[in-house]
Amino acid sequence: MTTMINRMLERYLPERRIFVRSENDTRYLRLTPLTQFVGLSGSAVVIVWVTIASAIVLMDSIGSGNLREQASRDLVLYEGRLKQLAAERDARAAEAAAAQDRFNVALEQISVMQSELLASEERVRELSKGIDVAQANLRKALRERDEARESERLAMASANGEGTDAAGITPEEMETTVDILSTALADIATERDDMVVDAYQARSQAENLAVELRIMEEKNDRIFSQLEDAMTLSVEPLDKMFRAAGLPTESLIETVRSAYSGQGGPLTPITFSTMGGPPDPDSTRANALLDKMDRLNLYRIAAQKAPFALPLQDSFRYTSGFGMRWGRMHEGTDFAAAYGTPIYATADGVVTFAGWQSGYGRLVKIQHEFGIETRYAHQSKLLVKVGQRVSRGEQIGAMGNSGRSTGTHLHYEVRVNGRAVNPMTYIKAARDVF
Template sequence: MRTRLAQKLHAALERRFPERRLFLRSDTETRFIRLHPSTQLAAWTGVTLVVGWTITATAILLMDSIGSGNFRAQAQRDQMIYEDRLNALSAERDLRAAEAAAAQQRFSTALAQISTMQSELLASEDRRREMETGLDVVQAALRRTMIERETARDAAAELKLAMADGGALPGGTDAASVEGTLDILSGALADTAEERDRIAEDAELAFEQANEMQLELRLMTERNDEIFRQLEEAMTVSVEPLGDMFRAAGMDPDAMIKKVRKGYSGIGGGALTPIQFSTMGAHAGHADQDAERANALLDKMDEINLYRIAASKAPFATPVKSSYRFTSGFGQRWGRLHAGADFAAPIGTPVYSTADGVVVSAGWASGYGRLVKIQHEFGIETRYAHLNKISVKVGQRVSRGERIGDMGNSGRSTGPHLHYEVRVGGTPVNPMTYIRAGKDVF
């Protein structure tokens, strides 16, 4: 049975691959090589496998090359868009800072003008009260003088009547003495009337000046309200993106600010001194309102300063500022966790600290190669691996944007790149969360 099956198989092979002979002739003899059907089948199968494998491998390489080219092109386009966005945001931030500085300057000038106007208004009010008091005294003196004048007129009439009748004057006074007394009284009355008119003119002028000062103060108050409104809008526009940045990174802004306020003792981090206005005069209530608004603005400025300090202590910056390719992100890769993000660039590309902190490790670390670890506030640690050169030492305090080493290919690495990690409480987190949160602010 087996022989018959073999014969049928051999017959089928002979129909597809008939026996062939390959003749080799020389000058003296001729030889041939017999190619059996099974040999031809084996050769045909081998050639087919080799050709198929070649076609498949070539297709895979072409597809990989095309995919890599598209990925690099897309990465370059994304990087260009990101850099343009960063430049635009930086320019907008500088413009906002200039506007805030100009508004603060106008605010300071307005406060100085308001203080001067208040002083002048208070002085005017004091002069007005003094003039009112003087007018009361003059009016009392005028009433007394008018009464005395009427009495003197009656006495003079009696004296003239007595002199006309030729009788003796009361008390034995002669006519010449009486005329002298009348002349003195008339002069005193004229001087009193002139003084009264002058005081009345001064009082009217004082009232006019007080009205002008009140008008100027009202206009100054309106300008001051406009300056306050612009400053309040600028502060709101400045504070909201900072809070959104912390929330986008999964951090509580209030907790961050509270921690920074509690632990910061240097210049620039404490609360600003509250503004106090004079409470004298009739405009004390408005001055208190201005003081409240000014102190609210100072609180906002203090909050922005604390946000700035907190942002400098969290890794919102990018570790590589030169051109790079983003080659691998955070997540599972080849069945294990890839605990960071990879930035590929030529060997020697500068690597920068992404936040203020203290270097806790700087040296060789097995698969990481040359590794730098930096401890930051809020329990955050950043790692910079596969470096070619380390430029910091353990215990050194570094600032955000400070160069800590050069990109390399040390450790278990398939090419020059930076492996960048962010760990919170020792647990790896996606570093792009912080970078994306800070891209609209820094």
């Protein structure tokens, strides 16, 4: 077979000999056509492989450059988006503060209107009593007038008799009596006319007060409507945020209320009724608004105690999310930034661990309300100690590369009753509120 292949290749690759001379003899190497073919084929394969490998390396270098440029552009876009979200958060906070101020002003107006309503009710009662007294006096005057007329009639009848009645009254005495009765009747008529005028004025004043009360009620209705709209716009985003984070809002509110159960101040239920009866509609609406305000304040307290904030305030990028990674469960979210970047607590709580823990490296654990715990791993230094109470936004350490880590980053975990949950659930839920 070899001989036949050599004969076939000999036409294109004739046999060659390479002579090698030494001091004592001369030798040569015989290159058959098959040997030459194998050598040339191997060289061609090596050249093709080198060419392809070089092309691959070149393309990979170009692609890496494009990826780096794309990553840079994405970083710039993300930083811009982060600044925009921060501005929106500040705007929402300013709007919430403005709504709080408007609500306080409205409460002051309601207090003033309550005083005016009480004064109006007092005036109405006084006018009613005055009208009753005037009517009683009028009835008394009319009764006295009728009695005087009856006495005058009897006196006139007696005067038309024999000059002296059965009681021995003379005509002169009768005339004097008639004059006295006439004067009394004139005084009674004048007093009656004055009473009629006073009653008319009292009715006019009562009608004016009724108009003022109706105008005040309409003004109250507009104020209540504005306050109800403001409370709805303030409470609904917070309620949606807690529900998106999977927190039971009612039990959460009850937990916060039990810890903040003091009474008094502007949130104490009020009443506009002065008769000791059931509350009127305005009082019911005001108490409903106070309930919503109370719920808003409880939500804000709860928001400070749940991890709705980001652990970083400087520029960063997400490097790994919550879920399966390399066949194992990754129980947190990774944030990459420069070495030493400040790390902040995401909610109010108490530090339960601050030290070195196996793969976590330098680790801080913070226990929050509602059975929530947050963890901050791979830090370069720790700024808190066990038992310390921290607030949301307070710095607890700096980003590093300690423990089982492939580069500088923060491993951030959220656990509810000991079970790891996705931290982005809380961060995304708060994105439209803070």
